[in-house]
Amino acid sequence: MKLSKFVQGLFTEGVVNVPRQLLEFHADDLRETAILLQQYQLAERLELAFNAPDFDESAGLWAAQYFYRAIQFVLLRELEEAAIQAYLKAYEEPVTCEAIYSVDLIFRHLAPLFKLSSGLAPSDPLVQMLKETAAAWPYSSVGLDITPSVSTAVIINHPSLKYAYIDRIIQHRDQKRITNNMEKQALEEVLGLYSDLLWPKLQLPNLH
Amino acid sequence: MMEQMLLIEEKYRPALVTVRHIAGLKAATSADGLIWLRGSFSSGKDGLLIRALPVTQNYWVDADGRLFPEGKPTPVAVLPTLDWQPLKTFLPVTLPTAALPGGLTETIRIEMAPSGLVREAFALITELSHWKTYAETAPQTRLAPLRFAASDSGKVLIIGQPLPPLPGQHLWEQQNNLLPLGLDFDPPVLAELLTQQTEAAAPSYRLFNRDGRWEQVNFSDFRPARRSAVRLTVNDHG
Numbered sequence: 535m536k537l538s539k540f541v542q543g544l545f546t547e548g549v550v551n552v553p554r555q556l557l558e559f560h561a562d563d564l565r566e567t568a569i570l571l572q573q574y575q576l577a578e579r580l581e582l583a584f585n586a587p588d589f590d591e592s593a594g595l596w597a598a599q600y601f602y603r604a605i606q607f608v609l610l611r612e613l614e615e616a617a618i619q620a621y622l623k624a625y626e627e628p629v630t631c632e633a634i635y636s637v638d639l640i641f642r643h644l645a646p647l648f649k650l651s652s653g654l655a656p657s658d659p660l661v662q663m664l665k666e667t668a669a670a671w672p673y674s675s676v677g678l679d680i681t682p683s684v685s686t687a688v689i690i691n692h693p694s695l696k697y698a699y700i701d702r703i704i705q706h707r708d709q710k711r712i713t714n715n716m717e718k719q720a721l722e723e724v725l726g727l728y729s730d731l732l733w734p735k736l737q738l739p740n741l742h
Numbered sequence: 743m744m745e746q747m748l749l750i751e752e753k754y755r756p757a758l759v760t761v762r763h764i765a766g767l768k769a770a771t772s773a774d775g776l777i778w779l780r781g782s783f784s785s786g787k788d789g790l791l792i793r794a795l796p797v798t799q800n801y802w803v804d805a806d807g808r809l810f811p812e813g814k815p816t817p818v819a820v821l822p823t824l825d826w827q828p829l830k831t832f833l834p835v836t837l838p839t840a841a842l843p844g845g846l847t848e849t850i851r852i853e854m855a856p857s858g859l860v861r862e863a864f865a866l867i868t869e870l871s872h873w874k875t876y877a878e879t880a881p882q883t884r885l886a887p888l889r890f891a892a893s894d895s896g897k898v899l900i901i902g903q904p905l906p907p908l909p910g911q912h913l914w915e916q917q918n919n920l921l922p923l924g925l926d927f928d929p930p931v932l933a934e935l936l937t938q939q940t941e942a943a944a945p946s947y948r949l950f951n952r953d954g955r956w957e958q959v960n961f962s963d964f965r966p967a968r969r970s971a972v973r974l975t976v977n978d979h980g
Contacts, residue, residue: 580970
């Protein structure tokens with residue numbers, strides 16, 4: 535299945551198919567995928583407060599390919615760990631606001647991927663790798679019981695990403711994501727005087 | 743000549759926002775609740791947007807109205823008679839019903855009097871410009887509990903809790919009557935009388951001015967306060 539078809543299926547129905555072979559993606563397919571991501575984010579950015587970050591094509595494409603391969607490796611257990619290491623490479627560019635926004639177009643679907651991999655042993659190298667990736671992208675992994683391995687300062691310092699991140703924390707009641715005063719202040723800013731209404735029984739710890 | 747026809751479930755209606763700018767597209771709703779979309783589905787960027795729609799069924803229709811599934815030589819149905827509309831007209835989000843300036847012939851003389859009771863605000867009438875500014879910068883957590891109906895005159899009626907901190911007229915609610923805060927019917931029993939004598943064709947609120955005049959706002963005129971809906975509504979009001 536082409537990457538563009540995969541992304542289209544993910545965006546429209548949330549249903550994807552992957553082949554049994556680790557075929558390389560053609561340049562035309564990658565171009566079409568980039569256009570799909572670009573078009574999709576035009577609609578998505580209408581839902582974000584303030585001005586959403588610009589679309590980072592290479593980050594979006596990295597996420598799409600990573601996600602595609604991750605599903606393949608979850609389903610095709612006969613593949614060697616070396617292949618997993620070779621295909622599921624971490625993002626190597628600086629993690630900017632633009633990268634976070636663009637990767638999230640795909641990684642917001644991490645939850646079903648985690649569910650898909652729930653049948654694997656917790657110590658399975660693939661499971662560990664997926665958790666590490668989710669921890670490296672805290673904006674996309676809210677609600678997955680993942681402790682971020684990176685600072686959320688880039689997110690909190692961008693008004694658009696900050697609100698979307700806190701919105702997700704509230705939606706998932708993921709209080710463990712509030713780990714410092716910067717995040718706590720952002721949460722209080724969003725809840726305002728309506729904490730009891732918007733997040734009943736919330737009790738924030740004293741943070742430093 | 744064959745024409746392409748896409749079927750989309752009603753729940754995906756908001757997705758059509760992404761293609762409403764494409765010229766020539768028409769849409770209709772069939773009796774079974776499905777949205778039918780017809781037009782020229784080009785292969786350029788517009789074509790990609792069309793392809794990104796959550797389509798349930800893809801048909802080709804011939805001159806006799808017979809429907810052929812994509813890639814199949816045999817028709818499986820006949821195109822029903824539908825009320826086709828240009829997509830811009832079809833999408834409620836693009837043309838919110840001009841709810842606020844409407845009205846009904848009054849059969850009861852309504853008097854208002856100051857009330858000493860403290861009541862919680864249920865709704866807010868404000869300017870569309872204020873609403874747009876708020877929606878541009880508010881967290882989704884604060885928008886999600888709200889619904890709004892916009893009028894052609896640039897006013898917007900917002901309901902939900904908590905209401906946004908915007909200037910405007912706050913209203914309280916009693917038996918679907920929306921009254922300015924600080925006022926009540928004189929006598930208060932008018933609320934029940936009104937409910938009995940003004941049976942609307944559709945579920946609706948009666949929105950009262952300070953002088954007792956009122957207008958009807960149907961429940962169906964309200965849209966969820968999605969940021970995109972507010973932004974597109976403002977665009978349509980120029």
